[in-house]
Amino acid sequence: MPSDIQRLVNELVTQMKSGSAPAYRTAIKRLADTARAGGPESLTATVEALAPLLPRLSGDFAKTAVLAGACVEWGASPMALADVLPKRASEAMKFNELVPKFWDKAARGRSLPEPVSDSAHQLVRTLTGLPRWHRGVSKNTMTHIAMSWFDMEDWLKALITVMADAGFRAAVPRDVKAQLREHAGAVAHRSQRAAWAGALAAVLDDEPLVVIDPRARRGYALTMSGIGDNGQLHILLADRLVGDPGLGMVTGERPARSWVEAATGGDPHLGPDNPAIRCFRLFDGQGSYISPEGMPADIHPLDGTRVLVLHPPNGTYGLTVGRVFEHMMPALRFDRILEAAETQHWLARLAPAVENDLMAD
Structure with missing residues (x-):
């Protein structure tokens, strides 16, 4: 010293x-x-x-x-x-x-x-x-x-x-x-x-995450660390998963680069004039709605694994902040597309989404 x-x-x-x-x-x-x-x-x-x-x-x-x-x-x-x-x-x-x-x-x-x-x-x-x-x-x-x-x-x-x-x-x-x-x-x-x-x-670190797209009957394995809230998770999921469906990715519009930067290492404040628009609604494997205002720890595990199910967005839901903890560096690693049998394994275990919550709009 x-x-x-x-x-x-x-x-x-x-x-x-x-x-x-x-x-x-x-x-x-x-x-x-x-x-x-x-x-x-x-x-x-x-x-x-x-x-x-x-x-x-x-x-x-x-x-x-x-x-x-x-x-x-x-x-x-x-x-x-x-x-x-x-x-x-x-x-x-x-x-x-x-x-x-x-x-x-x-x-x-x-x-x-x-x-x-x-x-x-x-x-x-x-x-x-x-x-x-x-x-x-x-x-x-x-x-x-x-x-x-x-x-x-x-x-x-x-x-x-x-x-x-x-x-x-x-x-x-x-x-x-x-x-x-x-x-x-x-x-x-x-x-x-x-x-x-x-x-x-x-905050979850090195946490396995399974994402299921029931419309396309596809699944994805990811690993998340340092994600402060589910709004940030929405942006990062869209960045990792939305792409060419011919290559097995999720159909949709990719998030703007400024949204992704706000969710990672850039200025986290997007403001009302440039909100990040979520690409989907999220439900857990037990059918509960996952609010953007919550955090990844709110995703209840299914058979020991946190599972998210993608649903189409209802209307426009804007996020004006990309991340809540400016100095915490997030990571959402795309590991692989699940094999068809693995996806079917999860599809068979998913509970129906409970969509009577007004906040699920």
């Missing part, structure tokens, strides 16, 4: 222990400036040095996690954070969900403070003043619960940055991803970042 990075990290720790917010802000800026100037090696060294600190931090000091995420944006490897950041972000969401309940018990009708740091001392004092705290919760844990009202967004900001990396997602254990989805779901109504974190924790 570069010696100047270690020295500045040690200085940051010293200022956190001192409790001086101005000194902490000065130290973190010096570390950020030095790490960025040093390039990928210094940035990765900074992430590696900060990672062990994160589980114990809360409140304003959660900005340390934001710096780690920024280093990843600037070119650092995120892998040192895989064992600590998802768990700490999950804990912050779990604690954040508890704050209103504990406040109601302790505050006797007073309004819950806004989640800004100037209110932190009031909230901590009130919650730790609960008689015998609450069901054996320690004073230290109750302090962390209170501070989650103010620091959750910082943990999520860092998490969203690193979860865009495929290698990082692969390193996060499945049970931790499940906890992220659970706790994100509980607070998503008051945090857009929590909703994004839950969606990223549900």
Whole structure:
């Protein structure tokens, strides 16, 4: 590790222990400036040095996690954070969900403070003043619960940055991803970042996908990774599958190049004047409609495999955004056209499409 990075990290720790917010802000800026100037090696060294600190931090000091995420944006490897950041972000969401309940018990009708740091001392004092705290919760844990009202967004900001990396997602254990989805779901109504974190924790990677075109009685095997929502999946499917029916591909109009670029590495915003028009409606193998607003994890497996069934579009359905996570690189690999017997195997197992849902238009 570069010696100047270690020295500045040690200085940051010293200022956190001192409790001086101005000194902490000065130290973190010096570390950020030095790490960025040093390039990928210094940035990765900074992430590696900060990672062990994160589980114990809360409140304003959660900005340390934001710096780690920024280093990843600037070119650092995120892998040192895989064992600590998802768990700490999950804990912050779990604690954040508890704050209103504990406040109601302790505050006797007073309004819950806004989640800004100037209110932190009031909230901590009130919650730790609960008689015998609450069901054996320690004073230290109750302090962390209170501070989650103010620091959750910082943990999520860092998490969203690193979860865009495929290698990082692969390193996060499945049970931790499940906890992220659970706790994100509980607070998503008051945090857009929590909703994004839950969606990223549900992203499928190296996931087999079977697509059936029942009109042509053809099937296709694909593999998907890093696809953030089903609108993006619609665009990429059309790009991979629509082509010459004489060569076994799906009949239809190929998507515009600008739509495909928006769904992959270009500007994701298409806008109202150039929306991507979906080429088909999608149903899963059990007959349920797959909404463009959902995500690939919503496709329920059939016999252990996610299956999509293509139906003609009803009217014009436009998508103004090509992908929801700008920095997550998607992949939808076309593997092969299924043999006739394989296609028949799936056709025999498909449930009829349930088309009485108005959203299936």
